[in-house]
Amino acid sequence: MRPVASRMASMSGEGALSVFARAKELERQGRSIIHLELGEPDFHPATPVLDAAKNALDDGKDRYCPVQGVPALREEIAIYLNRTRGLKVSADNVVIAPGCKIALFFALMALLEPGDEVLYPDPGFPGYASITLGLGGVPVFFELAERNRLQPDPDEVAAKITPRTKILITNSPGNPTGTVYTDAVQRRLAELAVKHDLLVLSDEIYARIIYGRNYLSMLKYPGMEERALIIDGFSKSFAMTGWRLGYTVAPAHIVPALNMLTVNSYTCVAEFTQYAAVEALRDTSGATPRMVNEFAKRREQFVRDLNRVPGFRCVPPEGAFYAWVNIAGTGMTAEQVSHIMLEDAGVAAIAGAAFGPAGKDFVRFSFASSTATLQEAVERIMKISAAWQGTLAGR
Ligand SMILES: Cc1ncc(COP(=O)(O)O)c(C=O)c1O
Known part of the structure; x- marks a missing residue:
C-alpha cells in the first residue's frame, strides 16, 4: 500500500475530540457522563434564525452561489x-467560509511560505500549531503564563521575532484560558x-462572549487595516456549531487568494445557511446577550465551586466559556486528574497539554452546561478527590 503524504505526520488531532470519543464509549457501556470537554454552547439558534433557514429553502436558495x-x-x-466592535469594514473584504477552522486554514495557506514562522499563544487552540506545521511553516509559541495573568508578554513576543516571522496569531477572548x-x-x-512587517491573524470567535467589559478588536489599532485578518463565525456567539459558518475579514490584496482557495475546494458555503446567518447577526430576539448572561451566572457558580475542590485553583475567565484550572496542588499530573475524573466520576474534561506545553x-x-449539571459535576469530583488527597497526605 502506498503511504499517505508525509505532511500528515506533522499535523495533530484535538484533545477534546479524543476525550469525547472515550466519554461516548463509556456512555455506550451504560455510564452516566457529564460532558464538559467540548467547546459547544448548549443552546440552539433562536427561532427567527431557524425560520429564516426554512424560508430560504422554501424560496429555492439551495443552489451554487457566489464564491x-x-x-x-x-x-x-x-x-x-x-x-458590536466599532469597526469600519467593507463587504468586499469579507469572505464567507464553512467554519472558522477552515477560514484559519485558508488564511495560513494563502499567506505562508515553507519555513515561515508563525507566532501563536501557548496554551492555545490546537489548530494554530497543527495547521502551520501541515503547511510547512514553523510554529513558535509565546506563553500565556499565570505570572502574567495569562496575558501575552509583548517582550517575549518581541524576543521571538526573527527575519522568518510572517504571522502573529492572537486569540482574545482565548481558548482555553x-x-x-x-x-x-x-x-x-x-x-x-507594524515594526517587523508581520501579518496579524486575530481569531475573534469568542468576541461576543465576554464578561463585563467592551470588546477591543485587533483591527482597531494603528497600521492594522493593511495587515490584520479577523477570523470570526457563528459557532460560539450564535450557538450554530453544526451549521459550519465562519468568515474572514481580510485586507483587499489577500481576498483574491482566499477566493481562489474556495474555488478549488468547497466552491461556496450553503446558500440557505447564509441567509439564516443574516438573521442571526440582526439578533432581533436578543438571543446572544441572553446566552452570555446565562454563561456569566454559570461562570460565577462553577469557578467558585471548582475552587473548593482540594488542589484546584481557578481564576474567573474574562471571556469564552472555559474554566482553566491549575491542578498542580493535587500532586498528580493533569492527565491523571482528568483520567480519574472521567473513569471514576464520569466527568469529561481535557488535560491542558492538549493546548500546548504551557x-x-x-x-x-x-461551562456550556446548565447550572444544575455543573453543580453535579463538582459534587462528583469532590467525591473522588480523595484519590489525590491521598497522594497529598502521602507526600
Ligand atoms: C479559538 C478557536 N478558533 C476557532 C475555532 C473553530 O471554530 P468553528 O466551529 O467555527 O470551526 C474554535 C472552536 O473551538 C476555537 O476555540
Whole structure:
C-alpha cells in the first residue's frame, strides 16, 4: 500500500475530540457522563434564525452561489462588526467560509511560505500549531503564563521575532484560558507587527462572549487595516456549531487568494445557511446577550465551586466559556486528574497539554452546561478527590 503524504505526520488531532470519543464509549457501556470537554454552547439558534433557514429553502436558495459569500450576508457582517466592535469594514473584504477552522486554514495557506514562522499563544487552540506545521511553516509559541495573568508578554513576543516571522496569531477572548487581552498588550502587539512587517491573524470567535467589559478588536489599532485578518463565525456567539459558518475579514490584496482557495475546494458555503446567518447577526430576539448572561451566572457558580475542590485553583475567565484550572496542588499530573475524573466520576474534561506545553498543569472544563449539571459535576469530583488527597497526605 502506498503511504499517505508525509505532511500528515506533522499535523495533530484535538484533545477534546479524543476525550469525547472515550466519554461516548463509556456512555455506550451504560455510564452516566457529564460532558464538559467540548467547546459547544448548549443552546440552539433562536427561532427567527431557524425560520429564516426554512424560508430560504422554501424560496429555492439551495443552489451554487457566489464564491465569496452572498452579498446580503457580507453586507450584514460589515454592519454587525460596526455595531458590536466599532469597526469600519467593507463587504468586499469579507469572505464567507464553512467554519472558522477552515477560514484559519485558508488564511495560513494563502499567506505562508515553507519555513515561515508563525507566532501563536501557548496554551492555545490546537489548530494554530497543527495547521502551520501541515503547511510547512514553523510554529513558535509565546506563553500565556499565570505570572502574567495569562496575558501575552509583548517582550517575549518581541524576543521571538526573527527575519522568518510572517504571522502573529492572537486569540482574545482565548481558548482555553478565557483571557481577554488588555488594551496595552494589544497595542504593543500591533506596534510589533507594524515594526517587523508581520501579518496579524486575530481569531475573534469568542468576541461576543465576554464578561463585563467592551470588546477591543485587533483591527482597531494603528497600521492594522493593511495587515490584520479577523477570523470570526457563528459557532460560539450564535450557538450554530453544526451549521459550519465562519468568515474572514481580510485586507483587499489577500481576498483574491482566499477566493481562489474556495474555488478549488468547497466552491461556496450553503446558500440557505447564509441567509439564516443574516438573521442571526440582526439578533432581533436578543438571543446572544441572553446566552452570555446565562454563561456569566454559570461562570460565577462553577469557578467558585471548582475552587473548593482540594488542589484546584481557578481564576474567573474574562471571556469564552472555559474554566482553566491549575491542578498542580493535587500532586498528580493533569492527565491523571482528568483520567480519574472521567473513569471514576464520569466527568469529561481535557488535560491542558492538549493546548500546548504551557498547559501541562491545567485542566480545561467547558461551562456550556446548565447550572444544575455543573453543580453535579463538582459534587462528583469532590467525591473522588480523595484519590489525590491521598497522594497529598502521602507526600
Ligand atoms: C479559538 C478557536 N478558533 C476557532 C475555532 C473553530 O471554530 P468553528 O466551529 O467555527 O470551526 C474554535 C472552536 O473551538 C476555537 O476555540
